[in-house]
Amino acid sequence: MGRAPTGRPTSFDIAYLAGVSQPTVSRALRGDKSVSEATRERIQRIARDINYTVDKNASSLRSQRTHTIALLFFEDGTDENLINPFFLAMLGSITRACANHGLDLLISFQRMEDDWHMRYQDAKRADGLILLGYGDYALYSARIEQLVEQGTHFARWGSIRSDRSGATVGSDNLGAGRTAGEHLLACGRRNIAFLGHADEHYPEFAHRYDGLCDALRDAGIAPDPALQFDALTHEDAGYRAASALIASGTPFDAIFAASDLIAIGAMRALAGAGRTIPGDVAVVGFDNIPAASLTTPPLTTIQQDLAGAGECLVETVLAQIEGRDPPERHLPTRLIVRGSSAPA
Amino acid sequence: MGRAPTGRPTSFDIAYLAGVSQPTVSRALRGDKSVSEATRERIQRIARDINYTVDKNASSLRSQRTHTIALLFFEDGTDENLINPFFLAMLGSITRACANHGLDLLISFQRMEDDWHMRYQDAKRADGLILLGYGDYALYSARIEQLVEQGTHFARWGSIRSDRSGATVGSDNLGAGRTAGEHLLACGRRNIAFLGHADEHYPEFAHRYDGLCDALRDAGIAPDPALQFDALTHEDAGYRAASALIASGTPFDAIFAASDLIAIGAMRALAGAGRTIPGDVAVVGFDNIPAASLTTPPLTTIQQDLAGAGECLVETVLAQIEGRDPPERHLPTRLIVRGSSAPA
DNA sequence: CGGCTTCCGGCAACCGGTTGCAAAAATGTT
């Protein structure tokens, strides 16, 4: 039955050693129930003995399943070398989730211009995609539509309410914004500024702002558009936005920043302008990046459920692949109170 | 010549449309010079028109080249969810280097116990491996030997002088340690403590310590073993090591921490003990993680050439794969002076 | 004990490119 083992072991070698046909080896190693317990164990033992590993390429080629998903990051392209720390934390979570599901993880950073929408699924590199990116959704929404059209399995991290096409997994930004607002109100603040884009191009930020506004209205305060300043998620953007806020002369006693990096930049601007934290201005950030606990004072912030996020993204993609029902894609957040916002 | 296009496009479809044989298509798309310019262009145009992508599995299966490398992280397993920020920065650099070389990058976090030494190369998932891990090298040196024996292409990040088997890429830790020492000496410090393991199980840290000792000796100071305290690279470890140092009663006016995380933990301990920085104690860290500039005072540290590191690791693996000469595997470092160490 | 279902395992086709070798075409030589 075939030739004797030679070179790197293949399933044929095992078949030879076990005295069975090669397809039987394939079935046995995958735990196919149409192989008797006895032969399966025999085959598995031999496989272990000769250090056999299934060739992933051959397997994927025939079965059209790679058991791999691709994680595509993309940023606005401004910062070449720095990676947003929040993404990195997310990466850890996704990696672990993949490992738990026995999936390999392919990683790539993308520039907007690339033809990433076909590089992975089409080349059969991956069974599904996870898309991760802050920045202006409008810039790549066209590609996302394309993914949907061609039936690509994917999930993206974003704001749950912008779930028009494709499966979006995200934190409850609206609720988080409300929580932040209520916290600051409870601290006795009334004039709460928001640093971060609030238009539809940046739905995550916008929903955080919406939540803040909801909280304000509930407290009988009309949100003041003069207290909202655009900022992308960079420290410098936070610095500039806070400087603009200060320069505007509009009185304020609190800042809700759309991200910790923005908050950190804002704190720098406040310190430069002689405003004390939290005395003159309470500050709340978003993300709870590692650096948030190291600022002076430590930054109050909102923590997203990162462990849950990775698992949820992976599970969402898997569900599409296997035709199961997708999980709840709505993740809770938690307020972490630190020194930058004084308790009432 | 064959059947008409149907379903997802294959090279056969293109062959049909171009009126050539399928192997010619394969050759043309890879730029094989044995295809005439005219036909190649015709084929490439058709491929673009019908959105064709080479099936990576089929290609890899036959050619035995995946154009993929696997990046294996491993940590001591203590911290489940936090990833060392230094690694994350490295990841960014490696990702970019892979992209530049047209390689895919497979990522995995490993626990020591796993059979990672065969999961990738053997399964033909990747052409080569990059190993990244702080921690006790003794724990996995056996597996590394195994990799060498079976001819696996790999490079690991580590200390250049421990390059006994396999290609090790790393910073010039010895030189960096000397630089740190000389800087502290120039600041007028004489009793410089080192926080970090200094034994052969942690060669990177040990070489940093050795460099410090060299600098001390050059200045006519005998290194005092009582000023060296073990610490792995976690904030808590730094806190504990610094606490032990303070409790030991040995006088000291400077700390050189083997990593920024250790330094940050140490600064916390110093603050808790009422020692001022840099007044009583100057502190120098290592890595220049983002948080380093946010501490109070900002942390003087040593920056490794991360961009170069990723490129060098990738290039080293590629060189092995393609039988070229490996690049220089010795990377320079740079001292970043901040507030935690007072100028002389 | 013949007939029927169930369980196991084999046969052969197949996934979609890549590659060694040889034939055909184009170009050069004398």
Next chain:
DNA sequence: AACATTTTTGCAACCGGTTGCCGGAAGCCG
């Protein structure tokens, strides 16, 4: 114009598992 050379292209085998289908063996039943 006949022959040597060099380019282009095709043929067929191959990479190493996976899968649909079928047949033999074993188990079940009246």
